[in-house]
Amino acid sequence: MDTGSFDNRKSLIAREIHTLLWSHNCVIIPGFGGLIGNYSPGNSHPVSHEFNPPSKQIAFNKHLHRDDGLLVQNLAARLQLDFNATRTWLDETVNTIRERLQAGEGFKLKEVGVFRLDVEKNIQFYPETHQQFLPQAYGLYAFRAVPVQRFQRTIPQPEIQVLAPVPVKRLFPGKTLRKKLLRLSPLLLLALLPLFKDQVSFEDASTKLKVNPFPTEKAMVQVMPVKTYFEPVLRKAILAEPSGFSAASARIFIVAGCYSNDETALGRVEYLKAKGFDAAVLDLTPAGLYRVVYGGYDDIELAKSEMEKITKGLNEDAWLLIR
Structure with missing residues (x-):
């Protein structure tokens, strides 16, 4: 049966796999292989100072080709077909993918990754590096820290102005000061007398x-x-x-x-x-x-x-x- 061109089929399969990888750690394409999600913690590059948030890294395992029904059921709901008809439709699409890979073409699942054959005719998967499938890290992206250039601030020192000494004018000449002190000495003695005891014996x-x-x-x-x-x-x-x-x-x-x-x-x-x-x-x-x-x-x-x-x-x- 024909439910669209190959490009439409490929786009429909890519959209379903992309959605399932957000909530599942393994999505199997029957007769082709399985896509596995592995948790990767956040990291930083010591040279480029690039910080990467935690993510789910996608890998491909060609030995996981037995159908678990997950992908077929979601495609059947979207295509509005029964399970067997959807499985037949998916098998035809997988055969077309293999033929194109043998012809040297690549097969790309949009926002998931690209499949190619190496020199030994083994399927190699190259995931999209900027895709995030970890719900806990939703909205987090890699960023690069730019070193802050610090400048030493120089505070200008105030100029210290040295003033010339001002001569001090004596208020009283030497002899006049001595005379004033002699006059004040009895008054000072009388002012200090109350500090002593009231009773004095001579x-x-x-x-x-x-x-x-x-x-x-x-x-x-x-x-x-x-x-x-x-x-x-x-x-x-x-x-x-x-x-x-x-x-x-x-x-x-x-x-x-x-x-x-x-x-x-x-x-x-x-x-x-x-x-x-x-x-x-x-x-x-x-x-x-x-x-x-x-x-x-x-x-x-x-x-x-x-x-x-x-x-x-x-x-x-x-x-x-x-x-």
Whole structure:
């Protein structure tokens, strides 16, 4: 039977084989051979830098010529013939293919490959290299990587401008600066004084009493060591006269401490008065501190007795001031 010219038959067979190779790894042409699909992983060429995606490589095996019914059934559906009629039609087409191969012609299955006979009359198959039959790699194509030319960027260095030194004008001549420093030194000392403790003892301007200044004849009296200071009489007004003694008559005082401001000194006086002492702010020291005393005494023995009581129970840093 005749269902078209040889070219039409060849085109129909090529289209069916191309479709079947996408979903099958083996398509047999009865009486001719089988086309086998083998998985090929992706690769790259080390010299040409060409990258190939994974694919299904098609090979031909002339020994696979027994009909498995796959190609015949698909052709029968397309030709709308039964199985036997389609098989007869396919056998006639295969005989024509063999005759043309023996005549030295090639047989091409479009988008699949080309069949030819070698010098030993064996069928050789040359597949289409750019055809892709692997569904997982659909849409992937070979590409060549072009090396990127890298250029070294040179950053211009800014020019450094060296400026001539500018002479520094002295604000004060040498002698004038020394004079100003000498004038400022007392002010600096006064500014630093509040950093020290409020209570200051001037041991370098006094002498500690270690013996009784009023000894009796042949009397063995044990005198307790008492911190005692002698100080010249200041010609400054007393800030507050104690109620029980007169600064003009008294010459012996028990000093509670020296303070840098009047508020602290007056607070100390109120505290000592609450303790029962006849306390008062005696005067200002040469350093500008407010001197607070427990009281003033005319008798040294009485002063020492009170001093001993104070140092034992209240203020061990108290000391005697004798004018």
